[in-house]
Amino acid sequence: MVANKFELKPGGATREAFGKTLVELGRESKDVVVCDADLSKSTYTHLFAKEFPERFFSCGIAESNMVAIGAGLASAGKTAFVSSFSAFVLNKGFEQLRVTAAYPNVPLKVVGTHSGISIGEDGPSQMSIEDISLACSLPGFSVFSPADEVSMAAIMRLATAHPGPVFIRAGRAKTLVVYGPDQQFEIGKAIELVTGTDVVLIAHGLMVAESLKAVDLLAAEGISAGVVDMHTIKPIDREAIIRAAQVGAIVVSEEHLVDCGLGVRVAQVLSETKPCIVEYVGVQNTYAESGTPDAILDKYGLRAANVADAAKRAIARKRG
Amino acid sequence: MNKTSNPQDLAQIAKRVRREIVSMITAAKSGHPGGSLSATEILVTLYFDVMKHDPANPHWADRDRFILGKGHACPVLYSVMAECGYTPLDKLNTFRQLGSIYQGHPDVRFIPALEASTGSLGEGLSLGLGMACAARLNGSPSRAFVVLGDGEIQEGQIWEAAMFGAFHKLDNCVCIVDYNKIQLDGFTKDIMDVEPLADKWRAFGWHTIEVDGHSIEALQAAFAEAAATKGKPTVLIAHTIKGKGVSFMENNPKFHGTAPTAAECEQALKELA
Numbered sequence: 050m051v052a053n054k055f056e057l058k059p060g061g062a063t064r065e066a067f068g069k070t071l072v073e074l075g076r077e078s079k080d081v082v083v084c085d086a087d088l089s090k091s092t093y094t095h096l097f098a099k100e101f102p103e104r105f106f107s108c109g110i111a112e113s114n115m116v117a118i119g120a121g122l123a124s125a126g127k128t129a130f131v132s133s134f135s136a137f138v139l140n141k142g143f144e145q146l147r148v149t150a151a152y153p154n155v156p157l158k159v160v161g162t163h164s165g166i167s168i169g170e171d172g173p174s175q176m177s178i179e180d181i182s183l184a185c186s187l188p189g190f191s192v193f194s195p196a197d198e199v200s201m202a203a204i205m206r207l208a209t210a211h212p213g214p215v216f217i218r219a220g221r222a223k224t225l226v227v228y229g230p231d232q233q234f235e236i237g238k239a240i241e242l243v244t245g246t247d248v249v250l251i252a253h254g255l256m257v258a259e260s261l262k263a264v265d266l267l268a269a270e271g272i273s274a275g276v277v278d279m280h281t282i283k284p285i286d287r288e289a290i291i292r293a294a295q296v297g298a299i300v301v302s303e304e305h306l307v308d309c310g311l312g313v314r315v316a317q318v319l320s321e322t323k324p325c326i327v328e329y330v331g332v333q334n335t336y337a338e339s340g341t342p343d344a345i346l347d348k349y350g351l352r353a354a355n356v357a358d359a360a361k362r363a364i365a366r367k368r369g
Numbered sequence: 370m371n372k373t374s375n376p377q378d379l380a381q382i383a384k385r386v387r388r389e390i391v392s393m394i395t396a397a398k399s400g401h402p403g404g405s406l407s408a409t410e411i412l413v414t415l416y417f418d419v420m421k422h423d424p425a426n427p428h429w430a431d432r433d434r435f436i437l438g439k440g441h442a443c444p445v446l447y448s449v450m451a452e453c454g455y456t457p458l459d460k461l462n463t464f465r466q467l468g469s470i471y472q473g474h475p476d477v478r479f480i481p482a483l484e485a486s487t488g489s490l491g492e493g494l495s496l497g498l499g500m501a502c503a504a505r506l507n508g509s510p511s512r513a514f515v516v517l518g519d520g521e522i523q524e525g526q527i528w529e530a531a532m533f534g535a536f537h538k539l540d541n542c543v544c545i546v547d548y549n550k551i552q553l554d555g556f557t558k559d560i561m562d563v564e565p566l567a568d569k570w571r572a573f574g575w576h577t578i579e580v581d582g583h584s585i586e587a588l589q590a591a592f593a594e595a596a597a598t599k600g601k602p603t604v605l606i607a608h609t610i611k612g613k614g615v616s617f618m619e620n621n622p623k624f625h626g627t628a629p630t631a632a633e634c635e636q637a638l639k640e641l642a
Contacts, residue, residue: 082502082503082506103506104506106502106537107536108529108533109529109532109533109536111526111529111532111533113495113525113526113529114495114526114529114530114533116495117492117495117496117499117526117530118495118496118498118499118502118530118533119499120495120496120499121495121496121497121498121499121500121501121502121503122499122500122502122503123499124484124485124496124499125434125499125500125503125504126430126503127503127506129499144489144492145492145495145526147489148486148487148488148489148492149485149486149492149495149496152476152486153476153477153478153485154478
């Protein structure tokens with residue numbers, strides 16, 4: 050059983066790993082600065098603010114200004130992080146991300162927490178289901194969606210050292226731990242967690258753990274499924290996608306609108322290289338609602354069972 | 370470059386800059402003469418007298434930073450930077466042509482000595498304040514100078530930035546509003562009145578100086594007052610005339626974003642001789 054290889058023990062939220070790693074980075078370099086828009090207790094940047102108050106810039110509830118302040122700091126040589134809920138920093142700050150970071154290629158580090166629909170009770174105004182699409186539409190940006198706290202910490206370090214602008218997607222909910230502490234990560238290099246011969250499940254964020262659980266559900270029915278963690282959504286790992294296509298059936302799962310997330314990017318690569326049957330699991334053309342995170346993920350079909358069902362559809366189509 | 374504090378010398382430079390503005394926009398057959406001509410003394414006074422910078426070392430860490438929030442007025446910036454020696458003077462008339470470093474709006478990819486790519490209004494003040502934050506953290510004497518249009522300050526982000534600048538006591542940032550009272554569609558008072566302008570900036574916590582934006586001596590005094598003002602940022606509300614120096618462009622909304630014809634250019638250059 051795959052679940053024995055991946056214990057999937059309960060871990061912390063990726064937003065918490067972001068906040069903790071930010072403190073470590075702050076200790077390592079006095080050039081690390083952080084801008085916040087009155088959500089530091091939710092994004093965990095309050096940990097940085099407490100230790101480095103002079104390097105923490107409170108911007109008030111003004112995300113547009115915050116993004117451009119961060120771009121000004123980064124233009125002047127600082128390693129500048131701007132952070133808020135993903136829905137706010139991407140949507141309210143998008144114009145500034147475009148003109149003050151992407152267009153002049155300023156290496157701003159943008160971290161959006163509370164992404165997806167798993168924030169639960171606060172409802173759709175706070176949920177971010179289009180952030181991957183927006184971030185990927187910015188030329189020069191690298192876009193990351195870590196699956197757990199281990200990958201968040203590693204990707205934070207890679208993103209900090211990266212010379213260009215980045216967007217990192219973080220979640221509110223606690224995640225299951227996918228990776229051991231020694232796992233190596235590389236920008237633009239997907240991680241093939243499980244190999245399978247009937248179908249490959251590609252995912253990012255919390256859907257990686259759901260895809261791993263789906264492997265067991267499928268194994269119980271005699272289906273061999275592989276899993277790929279596409280932690281870097283841009284630049285995308287084309288080779289990993291082409292390898293996945295060799296089995297002839299792919300499922301892409303994400304806590305994002307299916308119309309404009311990782312799935313369409315995978316499909317683009319396949320259409321250019323090795324056409325393959327693909328099924329998509331994600332938020333359909335709608336906004337979610339309030340509820341517990343578990344209830345929301347159940348209702349909107351972001352569970353291992355949904356991934357397994359999609360895998361069976363893909364395999365059935367493959368067999369014609 | 371030869372810096373000078375002599376108002377007569379600066380006025381001569383300003384006259385040259387105005388001729389270059391008119392010529393380059395005429396050659397391009399498009400561009401924004403009115404707001405370039407209104408900001409001429411402001412930029413000349415900054416680049417040739419007030420700011421610490423070195424065209425031979427454009428990325429000197431302690432340099433003062435200049436940001437043209439109203440990026441469409443880039444002809445004045447291009448002309449002044451070329452006069453300083455940052456970029457070729459003899460290429461100004463390639464403005465807006467394919468392959469020219471003199472892009473339609475300032476673009477750091479083409480002129481690395483620019484501090485920011487602007488053109489989408491409302492973002493320059495935030496950038497300048499961010500740079501001022503970095504300078505303070507570094508213990509650097511570097512200051513940030515940001516020129517905004519009066520129409521530009523209708524953008525909400527300007528007032529987010531204004532709050533930020535006062536809250537963080539960024540006295541190393543100086544904002545200059547080129548208050549020429551005209552925007553693309555007409556007179557500012559008819560499109561979206563920004564008055565009472567000085568009261569607004571004072572209410573937002575800025576040291577506010579109203580100044581004749583075409584008087585070099587008055588600008589020099591205002592910049593000196595800004596440098597001496599501690600604990601809060603300073604804004605100069607520079608009262609200017611759109612199209613200043615060319616009779617038929619002055620106070621004429623048509624010349625916000627219309628290039629002169631060849632005949633109009635000839636007439637303008639005679640007036641600016």
